Amino acid sequence: MLRRVRIPIQIASLLLFLYLLVRTVGMGENRLGPPVRIFLEIDPLIGITTWLRTGALHGLMFLSLMTIALSVLLGRSFCGWVCPLGTLSQITGRLLRGRRQERSPDRWTPAHGWKFLILLFVLGGAAAGSLWTGILDPISLSIRSLSLGFGPAIEAIVRGAASALAGTPVGGATDPIYNWIRDRLLAPRPPRFEQGMLLATLFVGVLALSWVRRRFWCRILCPLGALVGTVAQGGILVLRQKEALCSGCTACTFHCQGAADPDHMGGWRPSECFVCGNCTASCKQDGLAFGFTFPRFLSFLRHRGSSQTETVAALNPGRRRLLVGLGLGLLAGPVARISPARAHPAGGLIRPPGALPEGEFLDRCVRCGECMKVCPGNGLHPAGLDAGPLALWTPILRPRIGYCEYQCTLCGQVCPTGAIPRLSPAEKRTAVLGLAYVDPGRCLPIAFATPCIVCEEHCPTSPKAIVLEDVSVGGRILRRPHVDPKRCIGCGICEYRCPLDGESAIRVVASGRTGQGSVFDLGGFLSTRS
Numbered sequence: 001m002l003r004r005v006r007i008p009i010q011i012a013s014l015l016l017f018l019y020l021l022v023r024t025v026g027m028g029e030n031r032l033g034p035p036v037r038i039f040l041e042i043d044p045l046i047g048i049t050t051w052l053r054t055g056a057l058h059g060l061m062f063l064s065l066m067t068i069a070l071s072v073l074l075g076r077s078f079c080g081w082v083c084p085l086g087t088l089s090q091i092t093g094r095l096l097r098g099r100r101q102e103r104s105p106d107r108w109t110p111a112h113g114w115k116f117l118i119l120l121f122v123l124g125g126a127a128a129g130s131l132w133t134g135i136l137d138p139i140s141l142s143i144r145s146l147s148l149g150f151g152p153a154i155e156a157i158v159r160g161a162a163s164a165l166a167g168t169p170v171g172g173a174t175d176p177i178y179n180w181i182r183d184r185l186l187a188p189r190p191p192r193f194e195q196g197m198l199l200a201t202l203f204v205g206v207l208a209l210s211w212v213r214r215r216f217w218c219r220i221l222c223p224l225g226a227l228v229g230t231v232a233q234g235g236i237l238v239l240r241q242k243e244a245l246c247s248g249c250t251a252c253t254f255h256c257q258g259a260a261d262p263d264h265m266g267g268w269r270p271s272e273c274f275v276c277g278n279c280t281a282s283c284k285q286d287g288l289a290f291g292f293t294f295p296r297f298l299s300f301l302r303h304r305g306s307s308q309t310e311t312v313a314a315l316n317p318g319r320r321r322l323l324v325g326l327g328l329g330l331l332a333g334p335v336a337r338i339s340p341a342r343a344h345p346a347g348g349l350i351r352p353p354g355a356l357p358e359g360e361f362l363d364r365c366v367r368c369g370e371c372m373k374v375c376p377g378n379g380l381h382p383a384g385l386d387a388g389p390l391a392l393w394t395p396i397l398r399p400r401i402g403y404c405e406y407q408c409t410l411c412g413q414v415c416p417t418g419a420i421p422r423l424s425p426a427e428k429r430t431a432v433l434g435l436a437y438v439d440p441g442r443c444l445p446i447a448f449a450t451p452c453i454v455c456e457e458h459c460p461t462s463p464k465a466i467v468l469e470d471v472s473v474g475g476r477i478l479r480r481p482h483v484d485p486k487r488c489i490g491c492g493i494c495e496y497r498c499p500l501d502g503e504s505a506i507r508v509v510a511s512g513r514t515g516q517g518s519v520f521d522l523g524g525f526l527s528t529r530s
Helices: 002-023 037-041 044-054 061-074 077-082 084-097 110-128 138-166 171-184 196-211 216-221 223-233 251-255 278-282 296-301 319-337 358-364 370-374 410-414 425-430 454-458 493-497
Strands: 237-241 288-292 380-382 395-397 434-438 466-473 476-483 506-510 518-522 525-529
Touching: 002 037, 002 077, 002 084, 002 138, 002 278, 037 061, 037 138, 044 061, 044 110, 044 223, 044 358, 061 077, 061 223, 077 084, 077 223, 084 138, 084 196, 084 216, 110 216, 110 223, 110 319, 138 171, 138 196, 138 223, 138 370, 196 216, 216 223, 251 278, 278 288, 370 380, 370 410, 434 476, 454 466, 454 476, 454 493, 493 506
Parallel strands: none
Antiparallel strands: 237 288, 380 395, 434 506, 466 476, 518 525
């Protein structure tokens, strides 16, 4: 019975996740479809670690407390019923392994304790100043990989197929379908992301581990699973094992998705059980049944000798492993913070509009990739290690690939933790990302006496931040651009539109979060902005 309920809910949860993921795209007029961030907001690992860094639960992050409560009541059902990566891992393992079973019952081994080490590493890092949650959290990992890795490829296939069919006899029938998909599901312009291939490959690798062992990620590596499993260990859900009815066939352990050891009398492991119902469905003697009991985390309130609470296997991932995980997390934070970034040496990293100061931004950003997915100018991309270990896969503006749309506030609308605050259109138009400067050695009117006003034409500010100066060269008038630092917001469209191949003749560097006066040193050119 439990399995019959679980499967429809599991499929519905995955379809909802994928639907929201696809619908998290700009709808025009600065509107957004239903965002997928609700899955991040119910994620207790993200909620706890951001609370450790900031002392608050931003927005709807309090919903993650409901997942904790659910784990007390229904065990690790979030992993078995709701988590998209768990479901995809299960499907992948089923496809790769077919119906082949293990040669022996798949029991709990010390290797399953590694996820608790990773959990303590993440928690220790959050306490010591480094938020690694987004790299290892399954919800964030899934959104980032599918949005930035597979999403652009799928969009390219759809657009290419529509273009190929347009000139065929079936084109008239397929055009309305493509137009509907384009207007509701596709990005305004074909996206492409730095490290997209890497992110897609890593995700495929995570899923492929299910060929080695059923739901490898969930059992051995997932820090969210370790957190939910720890809560489940002290919860009220229990698997009642009837020894008198057990024939010792171990069919329940063969079909167990986790490593919960359901055939061990008194040895069932709540921290490893996904509450999938496979064990109860496979038992021909009806020797297993889920039920509820006295909360195990309140067992100290029971009288000695009371039989109200059934015994379960103790949670023992290994004391040394836990100490190592916590110690590494506490040490990794300070080490990562003093590791310098090499990207954009002239001015640092260019963050999304309105982003918090760098330290606070890194305390909140969970690297989910939603802001990059919704950027209509395709300007936001995941940072690499050249930005420093703490900034890995956080959003940065790459003006040569894309730009920040002047009227757009979508990135602040999708951010689940407030790392990018939600701005009004008026606030967005004055939000400073960086500062543009002209390279006189590459600029066509300056270096080659060739007319060009592309950067000034596309500058969106009013009045324009790029001013043209008439200069007489060889008997003819050339209009040379220069940047007014008091007007420039660093949106990057000038660098993006520059017609030169390779490096642009006008480039944007980070502003150092200017709101007050600051001084920039750009290749010997000093400019003061108020």
